[in-house]
Amino acid sequence: MTQMKESPMTESTSAPRSTGAGVSLENLVRTFGKVRALDGLTLSIEPGEFMALLGPSGCGKTTALRVLAGFETLDSGRVIVDGDDLSDMTARKRDMGMVFQSYSLFPNMSALDNVAFGLRMRKQSGRVRRAKAAELLDMVGLGDQRAKYPHQMSGGQQQRIALARALAIEPRVLLLDEPLSALDAMVRAELRDQIRSLQQRLAITTVFVTHDQEEVLSMADRVCVMSKGHIEQVATPAELYSRPATAFVAQFVGISSRYPVDAASQRVGLFGQDCPVRSGEGSALSGPADALLRPEDVSIDVDPAGQGFVTRKSFLGAMTRLTVQIGEIPVRVDLRSDRASEIDLGTRVRMSVVARDVLIAPRQPIIEEPVS
Amino acid sequence: MTISEAVVSDPGASAPGSETTPSKPKSFRKSLRRLESAFAVTPFVVFAFAGLGVPALAVIYQAFHGNTGGWTLSNMRLILSGSSNPTTHGIFLIGFENSIKLGLISALIPGVVGVFVAYAIQTSKSNLLRRLTSTGSGVLANFGGINLTFMFVATLGSAGVLTAWLHAVGISLSNVGFNISGFSGVVVVYMYFQLPLMVLVITPALGGLRQSWREAAENMGASSLRYWIHVGIPVLMPSILGGMLLLFGSAFAAYATAATLTLGLIALSPIQIGNFLNGNVIAGETHVGYAIAFGMLVILTVVMLMYSLVRKRASKWLR
């Protein structure tokens, strides 16, 4: 059968790979000096699933990945892949393919030799491994670059080769450590799609570490949000965004404004409306609390007797994000841009809640804005 | 164009001591700029020429001149075949041979050992050790020959401290063929500044070995050994070769240590040149010293060309 070139990647003619391996991380603990990088992390990943680990610097996501790969030792806990306990196994026997953040291609080898390296380590014959490597290079759309050296290629091309290299050994799990962070925006977007479609086609279990929520929302089957060594929430991107379970998630993924409310028997009064409290982390609170409001959870109307006034407008394209100052508290609201253009800065407006329910969290005196 | 760009890129406005209005034609400004550049580097060029060019040219000139004053190849012939005095026949060739041998051994042994030592240092957990050795290697690589000689005589000479220790354990240095004033002595002493020099040269290259290469190799199933064979050493090789070439040049051309250590007992080209300058010449061969120097120049030029080629390759891969 002739190979049909789809742009930019080709159909593989090799036999369909087995469905990926299931991964189970059980109670991982890892301390560096005084820092508890992993604090009893427990996570299970389905075969063939694309699981993203998302969180700010220092949350432990990279450590978790490296523990899975075998580059970090564990203080306690187990790493189970496909039923096998790998916790004590050296990295090179684990049969996983890893894509590093940058510059991981061997500089003294051509693209082809780089991709074939894993096969060479597995003692496959020259002809076989070169053919396999060529096929993989075609799959990532770089078949014609096989003789080039890493320093002759752009960052995006290098990462694609790195991906091909990781896939060449038909690993049980594919690991990606912020592979797109070092690339510029346009290349990043392209590569994102390519990685995702390749992963889906090969049905390979994938763990993807990043601090960029945009990547995560567009690529992952499920997302595991981490903070300070433990898990905040594991959910699909949609659920993560619309129904954040904790204040951290609400403020890390997407934008949330904090607004003080009083909670009583799972209801709060907000902007004159009586709203149910969202089930989840803060639902049992009563008394002073903070409501975490997404810009699309609320809306505004021009009203000279309103609670707040518009202090800022940011044009985002289809929507415009307005900041409304209510007393001392800024609340962000998204409006369609045509409506927003009619509202000037300084206009008095009335707030209203459009969301079904409201996520609340314990009251905090200072409004924190996590860097996402 | 930002203000600062305008300030700097307009040679008239920012160059010291020359003011031109921006309305002057471009070619004028360009030639003014060129003049200014030439003026600025003139002192350096003059110095370099007077200090390097003139002596080098003098050597080349004199190498091909004899006592009679005309151009001659007799000096060169003498070098290649030896002097008319049968006892010193072929001595200059032997001198070259010894010097090259010395250079090679002194490049290979400290070269290889240096890589290991540098690696051992770099992978050490001790910050103190690393700081100590990084300053130490800079210092030791510059150690003067004469001080070094005396220190080693006190160590390995017939009345030396180490000689005595080894004797106490039953090892006699002379029995194993070591002689401080001989070839073996020179090799051992040279290592004292060659080793730090290699460590100095190879350390930045080691630092250029990325952790991610190592981990990627491991991830692909490579053992430590296979990593070094397939990735580590190939990547380091240009720098290692470059370092060894440097070591060769350094050992080949060294005079002070060899002169004070061997006291003229071994035939080495630099020492032979020194003999000529000291007046230990046979009549009619006064210009031979220049010929030897010329020979050294040729060899060293070849080495330096090889070095620059190797350096180019090194930078290509390591970015």
Added chain:
Amino acid sequence: MAPLASGDPFEVVQMEDETVPEFSNGKPKRRYHFRWWRFIVLLLAGAYILIPLYAGLKFSFQGVTGGFSTLAYTSIPSAPGFTAALALSFKLAIVTMVVSTILMVPTSIYVHLRMPRFRRVMDVVSVLPIVIPPIVLIVGVIGDYPLWARSSPYLLSFMYVILSMPFVYRSLDAGLSAIDLKTLTEASRSLGGNWIKTMWQVILPNIRPALLSATVLTLALVFGEYTMASLDLWTTIPVWIAQFQVSSDGHVQVAASMVGLIGTWILLILVVSLDRSQSRRNRRRTA
């Protein structure tokens, strides 16, 4: 700061016990093997370096009868020819350092700023003293320089400036590269500084460690250079040490050598560690 550590942004910031880039596998045994091997290498290297130093010092502290004596050291200042040699070496050192600085600093700055292509030429020229070794140079000089020049010891100083060029140029070049000279100069100039002020208050302070390093290396060179001095028949300190014969067992010679050796070491360590702190501040690892 392990140089072999990756530039990847590990989020656990201080990897306090992970400076060793060996393979980690959960089994501590591997680590110990590696540590052991490294220990042996460093032990042997350390022994090679330190034993001669010890031997030299021991020998220099030996009296004629064999017991401990500082006689060798104390007799140095009064030894015949010493003060003259010391004075000569100092004179030469000062002249060399001054001339070298005046020549190389403005040239390096100018070339760095305005003639980047010439830098390659300078690179090559500054390596030439390695290609044309002192022994060859002195032969050429003696053969060709006019008598009036050769009768002055400052000819030696002139040659020392040439000999020190590799170190001085590399030191300055590294220092200038590390501080992003162009931006600093532009900033200073755009804020109204003229060239003198810019040089004096902006550029020079920022390359102070490099300057210091270059000057001290020059000093070390002058006080250690034997080849040219001896063949040009000038009695500098190194030449004096070689020629000095008082007692036949050479204690004074070794003592003087040790002073030279260790004195230079201390001086250079001071400067190199100054230099290091500057370069550590300015250096950025590519990710």
